Amino acid sequence: MDKPVRTSGPVARAVRAVRRWTAVGTAVLTLASGTAVAASAAPAPAAVAGAAGSGTYQQVSDFGSNPGNLAMYSYVPTGLPAGAPLVVALHGCTQTANDYYSSSGWPKYADLYRFAVVFPQTGSANNSLSCFSWFDSGKDARGRGEAASVVQMVTKAESLYGSDSHRVFVTGLSAGGGLTADLLADYPDVFAGGAVDSGLPAQCATTLGAASGCQNDDQHLTPAQWGDKVRGSDPGYTGPWPRVAIWQGTADYTVRPVNGTELRDQWTDVWGIGQTPSSTQSLPGGTTLTTYDDGGGRPAVALYSVSGMGHGLAVDPGSGPDQCGTTGAYFLGALCSSYYTARFWGLGAAQLPAPGGLAVTGTTAHAVSLSWNAVSGAASYAVYRDGVRVDTGAVTGTTYTDTGVDTSVAHGYAVAAVDSSGTVGARSSTVSAGGSGTPAPACFTDSNYAQTVAGRAHQSGGQTYANGSGQAMGLWNTFTVHTLEETSPGFYVLADAGCPA
Structure with a gap:
């Protein structure tokens, strides 16, 4: 349904092709001489x-x-x-x-x-x-x-x-x-x-x-x-x-x-x-x-x-x-x-610069936590593991935890800023995580409020409890601080005395 057959030669140039279309599947080219020629690829x-x-x-x-x-x-x-x-x-x-x-x-x-x-x-x-x-x-x-x-x-x-x-x-x-x-x-x-x-x-x-x-x-x-x-x-x-x-x-x-x-x-x-x-x-x-x-x-x-x-x-x-x-x-x-x-x-738009300060902040057997410096103009961030993007397109902060990954094997991570049009900027330098055979435990020290926001704890009736173990952590506020260790994916224990607990 797009264009007639291209023809060449003096006879073809001397006549004007007129298209007759039916639906999509059939068409003929009727030349001035009255000859009908089937269209072909x-x-x-x-x-x-x-x-x-x-x-x-x-x-x-x-x-x-x-x-x-x-x-x-x-x-x-x-x-x-x-x-x-x-x-x-x-x-x-x-x-x-x-x-x-x-x-x-x-x-x-x-x-x-x-x-x-x-x-x-x-x-x-x-x-x-x-x-x-x-x-x-x-x-x-x-x-x-x-x-x-x-x-x-x-x-x-x-x-x-x-x-x-x-x-x-x-x-x-x-x-x-x-x-x-x-x-x-x-x-x-x-x-x-x-x-x-x-x-x-x-x-x-x-x-x-x-x-x-x-x-x-x-x-x-x-x-x-x-x-x-x-x-x-x-x-x-x-x-x-x-x-x-x-x-x-x-x-x-x-x-x-x-x-x-x-x-x-x-x-x-x-x-x-x-x-x-x-x-x-x-x-x-x-x-x-x-x-x-x-x-x-x-x-x-x-x-x-x-x-x-x-x-x-x-x-x-x-x-x-x-x-x-x-x-x-x-x-x-x-x-x-x-x-x-x-x-x-969004293709061809000016790219945002690469984020700096990319660092591994925690590693468990199946998760790697990252942080980086904010980029002015970024609406979100893209995270790459071994060159393949792994986020879901909704990383608006400057931290990310990659879950479901085997950290006994070394992986390379990079991050890029994404502007409001969806254009992905330059990638950061790569940092390595995992590869030790037995990953070091991931420990997180923060307020009870921040621990719940990060998904490591939950609150009920104004009290805070570690996810997985259910250990009591005290009042749900920004003043009470604890260290949590992730001993398995989604399972956290108190480690205030030192990590690993």
Whole structure:
């Protein structure tokens, strides 16, 4: 549903191709001579180094069981460090991974902002137009088909490139945009954000027959009904939702502009923030940006409406920092959507400095306690064990206890500050913990009040008791001080006479 077959030669150039579309699964190109030619996918791209960036673009094999029968291509900037973000970019119908790599502008920002890009590719064996199957519940649901294959690619990329699993994003054009919305609904635990370009709401259609209606008509669903389609895609999920950018041309007659409104309704309802804009501003290319903020004042949903733009991805060729891409069939000159999407996700923002003073403050057989100095401007902190992030994204103080770890083996810990946009700053130097075979006991000296706040004790009737052992510690206040030793995970004993007790 994205672009006609590219043809070459004097005869092809002399005639004008007119597309006739039905639903999504079939299309023909009717030439002026009256000959009908079936649309087909372009050949698979070969590995290319440096064609659109300074790094390496190549196919990646053996990324999993691949139930969706997809191919995986990736672009990795030269010298990309571990812990960098990861972007998944899905092409549109009749396109290939190579088309999206060459024309979307994502390699430019991968180089500038330091992240890897995965370009999944489908083909005519899956769909006659090489469309991703956003309309097939057997292929676009959690754990199934193409959706599962894409997530396997994410896992493979994290393994190969050391990508930060907390900063994985997905974007796509048209059918790729439709699958992007499905992926955000299916795997909110995998993707921190997404961008749907000329695409459709998550789970709008579950059959090919229903696809045309989604593309062309208002579905007359309430925001809550749209939101239920997301919530039903991964029942029981209670974690944070992805932040979603929506790109829609006002003159799009393939995926009508109502889809942008429906996407807005869907994701604002999921976030529970309503459909009243938090801000509206004008951007280049006749674009109006409307944002919808979460409770903390950070944009959770953004709708980019491009005046007069038809069906395609907005690009803006040039060398400026906010310019990207190559114009062509379904890569339309307006503004660089990849630039604005990356910034919406927090990529490219100035990083906070590395925290200083990281130290191990306690070790037990199964836990390591850390502390560090505060960083100005930090909204929270990210904690890494052996290069892998282990916190849940809610460390707002300057201490952290890593539990469930075997400290008879040595581990390296580092910490980074995270700003209010979610951008992770530079990592601290690494400190070592464990590795002695028999870890030293962890002892904590603090007021009874602080011990309860830290989860080492509890209070009842104004009295304080050690967790696990239940030993009495006296009044629950900030003046009475005791030393507690953690002898096993969550089990504390009084050790005022000396630690170990």
